[in-house]
Amino acid sequence: MAKTELNVSLITHTPDPVLTVALAGRLCYSASEIRTLHEGMREKAPQFVEKLVSLGHLSPFEHVSFTFGAEGVSRALLAQITRHRIASFSVQSQRYVKQNGGNYLVPPSVEALGEEAVRRYEEQMDVIWGFYNEWLAQGIPAEDARFVLPNGAETRMVFTMNARELKHFFSLRCCSRAQWEIRRLAWCMLGLVKREAPELFGNSGPSCVKGSCPEGKMSCGKLKEMQALVGELDALAAKGASDEEILLWTLQNIKNEN
Numbered sequence: 001m002a003k004t005e006l007n008v009s010l011i012t013h014t015p016d017p018v019l020t021v022a023l024a025g026r027l028c029y030s031a032s033e034i035r036t037l038h039e040g041m042r043e044k045a046p047q048f049v050e051k052l053v054s055l056g057h058l059s060p061f062e063h064v065s066f067t068f069g070a071e072g073v074s075r076a077l078l079a080q081i082t083r084h085r086i087a088s089f090s091v092q093s094q095r096y097v098k099q100n101g102g103n104y105l106v107p108p109s110v111e112a113l114g115e116e117a118v119r120r121y122e123e124q125m126d127v128i129w130g131f132y133n134e135w136l137a138q139g140i141p142a143e144d145a146r147f148v149l150p151n152g153a154e155t156r157m158v159f160t161m162n163a164r165e166l167k168h169f170f171s172l173r174c175c176s177r178a179q180w181e182i183r184r185l186a187w188c189m190l191g192l193v194k195r196e197a198p199e200l201f202g203n204s205g206p207s208c209v210k211g212s213c214p215e216g217k218m219s220c221g222k223l224k225e226m227q228a229l230v231g232e233l234d235a236l237a238a239k240g241a242s243d244e245e246i247l248l249w250t251l252q253n254i255k256n257e258n
Contacts, residue, residue: 003103003104003105003106003122004071004072004103004104004105004154005072005105005251006070006071006072006073006181006184006185006188006247006250006251007070007071007072007247008068008069008070008071008185008188008189008192008243008247008250009068009069009192009243010066010067010068010189010192010193010196010243011067011068011069011158012066012067013064013065013066013067013193013196013197014063014064014065014066017064017163017196017197017200018045018046018049018197018199018200019041019042019045020063020064021045021049021052021060021061021063021064021163021200022041022044022045022046022048022049022052022060023037023038023041023045024059024060024063025048025049025052025057025060026041026048028057028060045199046199049199049200050199050202053202053203058164058167059164061162061163061164061167061200062162062163062164062165063162064162064163064197064200065160065161065162065163066160066161066162066163066166066189066192066193066196067158067159067160068158068159068160068189068192069156069157069158070156070157070158070159070185071154071156072103072105072154073105073154073155073156073157073181073185074104074105074151074152074153074154074155074181075149075150075151075152075153075155076151076152076181077155077181077182077185078091078155078157079151080179080182081159081182081185084161084165084168084169086161086162086164086165087159087160087161087165088159088160089157089158089159090157090158090159091155091156091157092155092156092157094142094143094146094149094153094155095142095143095146096142097142098136098142099129099132099142099146099149099153100133102125102126102129102132103153103154104125104150104152104153104154105152105154105181106118106121106122106152107152107180107256108180108255108256109256112256125150125152128148128149128150129149131148132145132146132148132149135148163193163197163200163201166189166193166201166204167201167204169186169189170186170189170190170201170204170205170206171204171205171206171207172207173185173186174186174187174190174205174206174226175206175207175208175215175220176206176220176222176226177215177218177220180254180255180256183254184250184251184254187229187233187250187253187254188246188247188250190204190205190233191233191236191237191241191246191249191250192237192243192246194233194234194237195237195238195240195241195246198234198237198238205226205229205230205233206226206230208223208226208227209226209227209230229253229254232249232253233246233249236249
């Protein structure tokens with residue numbers, strides 16, 4: 001059995017996302033025919049998108065989508081991210097794909113207890129996969145043997161969200177009060193889309209980047225720190241950082257705070 005770690009990539013996205021949003025938004029305020037919407041719009045698109053954001057007119061953002069690939073994430077994370085219903089998911093099946101490799105995630109809270117705690121955790125995982133393989137050996141189908149597998153078991157997925165849903169996703173899941181695993185995923189995704197379309201995601205991130213925290217008495221009190229992290233990620237994305245460089249930054253800077 002082997003522990004694994006987060007790996008995220010941006011597979012594809014809507015071509016010319018900023019112009020697409022601007023054209024959709026312009027139609028709402030223009031008497032022009034659709035075929036003439038492009039006229040003189042490319043140069044004005046970033047400013048028009050900024051205006052849409054300031055007006056809170058975000059429905060045009062739904063015309064742009066981003067597709068990600070994620071590995072080294074747990075079934076526990078899967079249960080969380082699929083609560084974001086305006087998204088499409090294709091997930092590696094435990095019914096059709098036998099989990100003989102036994103990959104799993106080790107929570108940072110376990111790692112913080114030291115080598116002995118990690119060793120004990122790994123032993124427990126080995127025992128669980130021993131049960132799984134035992135049932136397979138007795139002819140039980142994988143779709144039933146998987147019932148003994150833990151939430152920490154690795155899964156892999158391809159998923160797509162539109163830009164409006166991504167902005168909402170980031171406001172919730174980049175927050176320091178979000179669970180550590182989905183928070184790391186969200187920050188990595190944030191860096192990837194900021195690189196591709198900074199005009200669409202300039203003010204995206206935890207809700208506090210807009211100036212105030214909505215958590216009230218449950219606030220982490222780290223508003224300045226969160227804003228600084230977004231600034232660092234903005235700078236990295238502006239340099240055209242690779243998927244790997246954005247992932248590395250995420251793993252180094254987004255820690256377990258739960």
